[in-house]
Amino acid sequence: MIALYVVAAIAVFAAIRATVERNTGRKLPYVNVMNFAVAGALVLLLDHPLSLVAAAAYFVGSTLEANAIASTYAGGGRRE
Amino acid sequence: MLGEILHILAAAIISWILFVTVDILFRLPEAGGVSGASAVARDIEAGGGALAGGIMMGNIVCSPDASAGTLLAACGVYVAGIPGGLAAAVLVFIGNRICHDPGYAGTTGAVLATFVVYGFTQVGFAATDFIAGMVIAILTIQGLSHAHASRLLARLWRVRQ
Numbered sequence: 001m002i003a004l005y006v007v008a009a010i011a012v013f014a015a016i017r018a019t020v021e022r023n024t025g026r027k028l029p030y031v032n033v034m035n036f037a038v039a040g041a042l043v044l045l046l047d048h049p050l051s052l053v054a055a056a057a058y059f060v061g062s063t064l065e066a067n068a069i070a071s072t073y074a075g076g077g078r079r080e
Numbered sequence: 081m082l083g084e085i086l087h088i089l090a091a092a093i094i095s096w097i098l099f100v101t102v103d104i105l106f107r108l109p110e111a112g113g114v115s116g117a118s119a120v121a122r123d124i125e126a127g128g129g130a131l132a133g134g135i136m137m138g139n140i141v142c143s144p145d146a147s148a149g150t151l152l153a154a155c156g157v158y159v160a161g162i163p164g165g166l167a168a169a170v171l172v173f174i175g176n177r178i179c180h181d182p183g184y185a186g187t188t189g190a191v192l193a194t195f196v197v198y199g200f201t202q203v204g205f206a207a208t209d210f211i212a213g214m215v216i217a218i219l220t221i222q223g224l225s226h227a228h229a230s231r232l233l234a235r236l237w238r239v240r241q
Contacts, residue, residue: 070116
């Protein structure tokens with residue numbers, strides 16, 4: 001039970017820091033921590049084998065979003 | 081209650097060592113996998129951090145690495161034991177390919193973490209301790225001080241070189 005409270009508190013803390021941070025490049029690692037915490041909380045709340053798939057889908061999806069935001073922020077991908 | 085808190089803290093230290101070691105062995109601080117990772121690194125360096133550490137942090141943001149592998153493997157072991165952890169490794173592998181990441185740090189981290197987490201569940205730890213522990217471990221790298229975390233990672237990367 002304590003694990004769930006720890007994870008939830010970290011999610012809130014990371015969300016607040018991401019909101020307060022002005023620089024986009026430095027904002028994304030805070031969002032990353034929030035995604036870790038939300039994925040962990042999902043599995044802790046729903047103790048079912050399929051919740052692993054839900055957590056992985058959420059985590060990979062949010063990572064891909066962060067990847068897209070960071071790449072757009074960098075000026076788009078350049079093919080070499 | 082106190083025992084569970086101590087278990088979570090111990091799990092955080094074990095997860096931290098595991099994912100930082102795997103990421104550095106897989107050369108994550110060397111180059112940005114995608115242009116976005118380099119942009120995050122540049123901003124962290126501008127904020128007083130070290131470039132190599134920033135690149136590793138950018139790579140963690142942009143693709144599931146060993147830290148994500150450790151978290152999902154702990155989740156997998158919690159819901160379904162060793163098969164669950166190995167299923168998490170497959171999901172991380174798919175996630176890497178979706179995120180345009182050619183590396184295997186995430187998959188390797190997930191497979192290693194599956195056995196580490198399972199091993200510790202045999203000696204009194206719960207898999208939930210590792211879920212919370214891994215979230216604390218990633219908080220120390222990505223969520224407290226980017227400048228300090230990136231300098232520490234850069235120092236470890238120099239040792240690796």
